[in-house]
Amino acid sequence: MPTTDPICAPATPPIPSAVALVRISGVGLAAVLRPLLSLPEPRVASLRTLRWGGFQEKALVLSFPAPASYTGEDLVELQVHGNPLLVRRLVAHLGTLGIRLAEPGEFTRRALLNGKQGLLEAEALRDLVAAETDTQIRLAQARAGALPSWLQDARQVLAPWVARAEAAVDYGEEEGILLDLLTLNQSLAAVRQRFHVEQSRARAARHLQDGLRLALVGRPNAGKSTLFNALAGEDRAIVTDIPGTTRDVLEVRCEWRGLPLRLYDTAGLRSTEDPVERLGVARVRPVLEGADLVLHLWPTQDQDPDPVLQAALAPFTGKVLEVRTFADLAEVPGVAIAAHRGELDALEVALKERILGGLAPDACLGALATDRQVALLDELARQLDLLAELEPGGPPELPASLLQGAWGLLARLTGEDRAERTLDELFSGFCLGK
Template identity: 40%
Template structure:
């Protein structure tokens, strides 16, 4: 296996940390530093190559297997200038070390048993987290899923042992309650997985972010409302009806949940071809939204929400004297704090997994769905051998969730989303 390197810190800081991993790591570190530093102790050493003084760096080595990747690892804390990083990278390349591919450090950690696929995906989600709720899900959600998966695997192992007993001792007059307990255990495990699958859309929404759409007639105050929620001028505001022709949006944090709020064209019948297309797109976005802000100016009716999508009716321009219902004024700020609270509550409700294991990725959902389907199929069978085969199918699908067997074809998909330094 080749030795790889990559910076594991962002650009522009005072310090850049460069990580090496692979069989030649310690030898190359010794060549650059004039002698191998003690393991797991930070040592200030000059970096030199081909007679050139490259930098003064803090060096830490982690001999295998006690490292992030399970291989020999070294980390160089360099001065943060681009020229320093370029010079050290060039020296490493000359010595036969190649730049790491995205996720390659974490992939090697997985291959050496340092992390399973659930832990790898949780790390990627933690790196990408924008809000507190996403951070919490990446840490706590992964732990709960890991715990649930361990429980599922152990229960399935016990079920399979009971099933093998029914297969191996068909003439031993086993009590009927043995098979009844077996079927009850299969059903309970299947139902728990169904609950996790039912909660999966909420976890996915939290990981990806929600889509809130503002819908209303022209001049209902949609663009002004968007700007007020964003805290900056995102959309053009004008007294001319039909100013907004296309969707304009901004991503904000509502109660720890990332939400993309989109302003749309005012809903009305029009002969203007461009405006008509804007209205068509507004309705299409509304049909795919997670939540709708239905706005109406004084004396106007609220637009109708597509079936099945939660919404909030908001009277705008309360500074003009409108009373009754929930009203706000983006101009004076009246009701805006309450509106934010209502939207945050809606966002949190839409991303609440209600205590079920947080299946936040399509791969995870597919593995649990396949396991649940095999368990359900096993319940429909009376023949012990056929039921046992479905249970083995369930075990294989569940094993794919953590990456124990049959995972080579999915490794690229899991790790390709990582940054280079991970």
């Protein structure tokens, strides 16, 4: 666990700018910083002149004494001119005062350990910093703050049953303490049902948080680049009537109708002797392997799918969505679009059904979204499902074990069980000044 020794780090990028921010946290910062400056009144921005090693810099200083600070320790923020070299020299001088450079995410880690925020809130903060689309920002913001009410309810319902199960195992025979499975499962029915609802929301939210990886494949001139540009909202791929125009994998990140997308436009799949085009075709398979969904674009004027395409897509049938292009030329069943005319409603419905389980992006706000959270939620739901399958009249050890397992998983999910490895993985993704 990190100590309370003073730490510092730039909280702004190391690029030339008007203002740069250096954060300092620790115990007794007034004494530690005395050789450099005298701290102003708490939470009042004050101008100070910093002098060290031949440098003289005016800084706007803010002081937040413990425990009323972000980290729960004494916290000082220095706003100086945004010269990267100047900031490096200042941080180096702070090191001579015994203030070491912070590890990634150490400010937020101290906030967590000092009870200033919870683990779920810290994870939401990390995702907010990394968000690339409006939807991802809103997802992260909706998870910040207090523990979700459904998790609080689950904790309140589980707690007395865990205690009763442990008592039934330890003192059941002597004290006549019984564990009524029927009453237990009736009590947990609403919790179990809510967990299954949250599982669906969490899977959808995870896709939104990560961005849906969509690979566009098809024969040459199937409309891949046209759809790629339509979804991206800009002309990123060259569109011509000449087959084989796209010879490499093009990638773009964008947001389309509330869906964060990572789009991959691939070379048209066909037998070819062109060495450059063959290289492009060879690069398609790794893209298909990493995609969440493969959109097989199949022009409506084609009676049958191309056999070369069928062979290439055979290993990925579970994640292939057939999309008929040029729907303005003929009526066909299934998902039909006309990207050159902006007619993409059928594709939007299909994507939300396949990837989000029919949920709208807004329905995922506040849902758990990280791999860690989803894995723990899945295991929690499994434990409660196993409880519901137990036959009444058996020994209390098995239901007690399942209840204790569920309680432990819940503690790991909410952050009450602060495993060192979990914290290391979480905070390694933060910047130094956070």
